[in-house]
Amino acid sequence: xxxxxQTPRYLIxxxxxxxxxxxxxxxxxxxxxxxxxxxxQGLQFLFEYFSETQRNKGNFPGRFSGRQFSNSRxxxxxxxxxxxxxxxxxxxxxxxxxxxxxxYFGPGTRLTVL
Amino acid sequence: xDSVTQMEGPVTLSEEAFLxxxxxxTATGYPSLFWYVQYPGEGLQLLLKATKxxxxxxxxxxxxxxxxxxxxxxxxxxxxxxxxxxxxxxxLRGKAAGNKLTFGGGTRVLVKP
Numbered sequence: 362x363x364x365x366x367q368t369p370r371y372l373i374x375x376x377x378x379x380x381x382x383x384x385x386x387x388x389x390x391x392x393x394x395x396x397x398x399x400x401x402q403g404l405q406f407l408f409e410y411f412s413e414t415q416r417n418k419g420n421f422p423g424r425f426s427g428r429q430f431s432n433s434r435x436x437x438x439x440x441x442x443x444x445x446x447x448x449x450x451x452x453x454x455x456x457x458x459x460x461x462x463x464x465y466f467g468p469g470t471r472l473t474v475l
Numbered sequence: 476x477d478s479v480t481q482m483e484g485p486v487t488l489s490e491e492a493f494l495x496x497x498x499x500x501t502a503t504g505y506p507s508l509f510w511y512v513q514y515p516g517e518g519l520q521l522l523l524k525a526t527k528x529x530x531x532x533x534x535x536x537x538x539x540x541x542x543x544x545x546x547x548x549x550x551x552x553x554x555x556x557x558x559x560x561x562x563x564x565x566x567l568r569g570k571a572a573g574n575k576l577t578f579g580g581g582t583r584v585l586v587k588p
Contacts, residue, residue, distance in 0.1 A: 394574050403579075404564065406575050409574050464576065466519040468516075468518045
């Protein structure tokens with residue numbers, strides 16, 4: 362099976378702009394989670410979607426949002442970008458709705474905000 | 476809330492040395508525990524996991540045992556190679572957290588020939 366894919370791999374934006382990142386999970390996986398990785402804060406959970414519903418959300422401002430489509434592909438959007446949003450954004454998918462399960466990570470999208 | 480603490484790096488070793496990375500956690504109930512590895516420029520790869528007390532996860536020569544009494548999940552490898560140079564993350568998933576993972580800060584390991 363193909364792994365988790367994320368597009369684009371690199372992005373450069375300026376403050377105040379908005380950005381949309383995309384994640385395609387492994388075929389058959391219905392759960393998609395997003396994480397932000399920065400040198401200062403480490404890996405932080407953004408949100409999780411399962412069957413097109415957000416069922417868990419981390420402690421991020423409302424500028425961060427996401428959605429999941431019927432084919433399980435997911436997008437996250439960041440509006441009104443700030444310099445501190447520069448980070449590696451990782452997507453992970455798993456094949457069940459809950460309980461002990463393995464999450465598979467994509468290579469990430471590196472966002473730079475100037 | 477849930478939290479994971481792991482030793483800070485960098486850890487620098489010679490090839491064939493013994494590696495230990497300490498990880499302790501705080502969580503309600505009995506979480507599942509994981510070690511992930513991140514190579515330069517890549518995402519995270521699952522290295523091993525354990526889902527209940529006294530379980531031992533193992534993969535590629537790495538091992539970790541779920542110790543409920545000490546709330547620990549230390550990673551060990553008996554003989555490291557240069558190719559083991561990477562950043563290692565300890566993580567937990569609480570029973571009521573869906574698929575949310577809580578990560579430690581990561582430990583960079585550098586293995587010199």
